[in-house]
Amino acid sequence: MCDDCFDEDDVTAVPRITERVIFHARRIEEDLPGAPVSEEAWSIFFGSKGGSIVWAEHERMARCREAALLMLSMHGSRHQA
Secondary structure: OOHHHHOOHHHHOOOOOOHHHHHHHHHHHHOOOOOOOOHHHHHHHOOOOOOOOOHHHHHHHHHHHHHHHHHHHHOOOOOOO
């Protein structure tokens, strides 16, 4: 096998979270049914504030972040600020 088969950097690299990703994650979350996540929870989730998050809210925000990253990557914008 070639060395590329064992190169996991592309798979395991943590995506860069930019203001653009945060913006789109928040917009996606607004369209979901159910109670929206609080400003404080978003601040904690994206690391601008310390604290704890209710697990259900964490799952909701994580799904929105992943959807935003996917959407931006499909548009070739994932690494742009």
